Amino acid sequence: MSASDxxxxxxxHFDDLEQQHAAAQLGMWVFLITEIMFFGGLFAAxxxxxxxxxxxxxxxxxxxxxxxxxxxxxxxxxxxxxxxLAVHAAQLGRRRALILFLxxxxxxxxxxxxxxxxxxxxxxxxxLVPGHGFRFEGPHARxxxxxxxxxxxxxxxxxxxxxxxxxxxxxxxxxxxxxxFSPEHYSPIEVSGLYWHFVDIVWIFLFPLLYLIERHR
Amino acid sequence: xxxxxxxVVPLSVYFSIxxxxxxxxxxxxxxxxHDFGVMNIVIAMSIAVLKGTLVVLYFMHVRYxxxxxxxxxxxxxxxxxxxxxxxxxxxxxxxxxx
Numbered sequence: 001m002s003a004s005d006x007x008x009x010x011x012x013h014f015d016d017l018e019q020q021h022a023a024a025q026l027g028m029w030v031f032l033i034t035e036i037m038f039f040g041g042l043f044a045a046x047x048x049x050x051x052x053x054x055x056x057x058x059x060x061x062x063x064x065x066x067x068x069x070x071x072x073x074x075x076x077x078x079x080x081x082x083x084x085l086a087v088h089a090a091q092l093g094r095r096r097a098l099i100l101f102l103x104x105x106x107x108x109x110x111x112x113x114x115x116x117x118x119x120x121x122x123x124x125x126x127x128l129v130p131g132h133g134f135r136f137e138g139p140h141a142r143x144x145x146x147x148x149x150x151x152x153x154x155x156x157x158x159x160x161x162x163x164x165x166x167x168x169x170x171x172x173x174x175x176x177x178x179x180x181f182s183p184e185h186y187s188p189i190e191v192s193g194l195y196w197h198f199v200d201i202v203w204i205f206l207f208p209l210l211y212l213i214e215r216h217r
Numbered sequence: 218x219x220x221x222x223x224x225v226v227p228l229s230v231y232f233s234i235x236x237x238x239x240x241x242x243x244x245x246x247x248x249x250x251h252d253f254g255v256m257n258i259v260i261a262m263s264i265a266v267l268k269g270t271l272v273v274l275y276f277m278h279v280r281y282x283x284x285x286x287x288x289x290x291x292x293x294x295x296x297x298x299x300x301x302x303x304x305x306x307x308x309x310x311x312x313x314x315x
Contacts, residue, residue, distance in 0.1 A: 033293035208261040212249035
């Protein structure tokens with residue numbers, strides 16, 4: 001505990017820790033706004049093509065595994081809970097609980113990516129990957145290919161964010177093990193949490209838009 | 218709310234939000250298997266917006282954050298709405314035979 005016994009000092013360009021913490025939070029939020037605009041472009045493209053080809057999007061959506069999609073949604077929500085609990089533990093200076101919850105968050109994230117890999121593999125074997133191998137029965141094959149292009153673009157960029165999130169959490173666990181965090185200084189944990197929750201929110205929108213189109217037919 | 222960065226949210230809040238998010242996920246899957254006409258997409262998006270709002274306010278602590286954070290988050294949402302609304306105002310009115 002030697003590291004947390006010594007007083008935590010702010011970086012020299014800040015007046016105090018309070019200001020440093022506020023700046024870290026603000027910086028992460030500004031970054032997340034750029035991320036909203038990044039994913040926003042994909043969501044806009046999706047909206048344009050879905051409004052143009054509603055039947056093809058419904059036909060494509062029915063080829064996705066709703067069970068795996070719903071399971072992954074639950075897994076990501078659980079990972080957000082453990083991430084929130086990690087921040088809570090950091091605020092109270094509970095180092096063991098902090099590390100435990102960060103590891104749990106990473107486990108949930110890894111399960112999500114594993115399920116996603118299984119889904120991609122299914123789509124590959126069902127010839128649903130856009131390109132020369134794409135095969136789709138029915139009158140909307142070309143438009144369904146567009147749906148799957150958006151499906152792979154949006155979910156793969158989301159998965160890339162998950163992989164980066166796992167990298168960030170790995171660094172946080174290593175820093176936490178060295179006792180770098182305390183109730184006075186836990187901004188890196190909180191800011192990592194903001195990123196993780198944001199990636200969760202993107203999936204909260206991707207799930208109904210990609211998996212749940214006109215399932216009643 | 219207090220500007221104190223050490224605002225500790227009670228654990229019961231986190232578990233309640235988690236329960237609400239899981240329940241809303243079940244509702245949105247259930248709704249998708251029933252025919253509500255054009256309301257299907259409206260319900261699905263309303264539930265997604267509600268879930269996202271719960272995550273932002275409680276898991277991301279915006280409910281307890283400074284006014285500056287509120288302004289930045291709101292500005293991001295307004296810009297997203299501009300992106301989607303202006304794009305669709307074009308595409309939904311562009312072709313005569315729509």
